Amino acid sequence: MQRLLSDSNSYRLVQVTDTHLYADTSQVLVGMNCDEGLRDVIDLIRKKEDVIAGVLLTGDASQDNSAASYQRLHTTLATLGARQHWIPGNHDELKAMQKVLNAGNRCFEKSIRFGKWQVVMLVSNVVGAAHGMLKKAELDFLEEQLSSTNAEHILICLHHNPVPVKAAWLQQHALKNPEALFAILDRYPTVRAVLFGHIHHELKCKRNGVAYYGSPSTCIQFHPSHEEFALDHRNPGYRWLELHADGTLLTGVNRVRNKRYSVDFASIGY
Numbered sequence: 001m002q003r004l005l006s007d008s009n010s011y012r013l014v015q016v017t018d019t020h021l022y023a024d025t026s027q028v029l030v031g032m033n034c035d036e037g038l039r040d041v042i043d044l045i046r047k048k049e050d051v052i053a054g055v056l057l058t059g060d061a062s063q064d065n066s067a068a069s070y071q072r073l074h075t076t077l078a079t080l081g082a083r084q085h086w087i088p089g090n091h092d093e094l095k096a097m098q099k100v101l102n103a104g105n106r107c108f109e110k111s112i113r114f115g116k117w118q119v120v121m122l123v124s125n126v127v128g129a130a131h132g133m134l135k136k137a138e139l140d141f142l143e144e145q146l147s148s149t150n151a152e153h154i155l156i157c158l159h160h161n162p163v164p165v166k167a168a169w170l171q172q173h174a175l176k177n178p179e180a181l182f183a184i185l186d187r188y189p190t191v192r193a194v195l196f197g198h199i200h201h202e203l204k205c206k207r208n209g210v211a212y213y214g215s216p217s218t219c220i221q222f223h224p225s226h227e228e229f230a231l232d233h234r235n236p237g238y239r240w241l242e243l244h245a246d247g248t249l250l251t252g253v254n255r256v257r258n259k260r261y262s263v264d265f266a267s268i269g270y
């Protein structure tokens with residue numbers, strides 16, 4: 001396991017999310033070429049980050065659930081030289097991902113130790129639906145992880161937002177049973193933060209002492225507060241996270257700069 005060079009008790013991770021790749025690299029999503037966005041974000045990570053211990057891919061890897069898109073994403077992320085940890089989004093199917101990358105691929109491990117931290121990856125997608133749901137088996141898995149680990153600090157990752165967003169159209173597609181998640185988290189004071197994708201914009205809030213972080217996509221950005229579907233003019237980006245042994249979690253978002261993408265900002269859906 002790679003560690004931060006400056007502090008052997010800390011781990012630097014990056015979250016890459018909502019890459020929405022197609023099998024055909026020339027295909028565009030509301031005007032944007034998602035491969036181009038991903039490439040630029042990977043270049044940015046290379047420029048900004050020194051040593052990273054892992055890449056958290058929090059869903060919507062593919063727009064068309066194609067084998068070629070999953071394979072290409074895996075190969076592209078591998079250029080960062082860190083372990084990958086994948087969960088599916090509403091546009092993905094876990095079984096399809098696992099068929100392409102092999103079910104035994106370590107990127108599908110759902111509980112990963114980083115020193116005094118445990119990162120737990122939860123599957124929240126419902127095949128054929130845009131909204132999310134944590135099924136009983138997933139909630140049981142979380143409970144089992146939290147009750148059995150001797151890690152002092154926990155970071156939980158899922159695709160769908162368990163906390164509300166201001167954009168009403170997007171909130172319709174949120175996690176539908178956040179109270180089931182909260183009921184578990186409320187019993188474990190070691191839980192420090194919950195990280196998600198899906199919302200294609202940056203969000204930070206706190207609930208009962210736990211920090212919740214939403215993050216930009218590597219392709220199109222959703223406007224954070226419009227009632228109806230609306231795209232934001234911000235550029236693609238990623239989130240970095242630094243897990244410290246004392247439980248401190250530092251995090252921030254970096255975006256591609258000095259570039260304009262071809263995006264159909266007048267679009268009323270995607």
Ligand SMILES: [Fe+2]
Nearest residue numbers: 018060089198
């Ligand atoms: Fe997405």
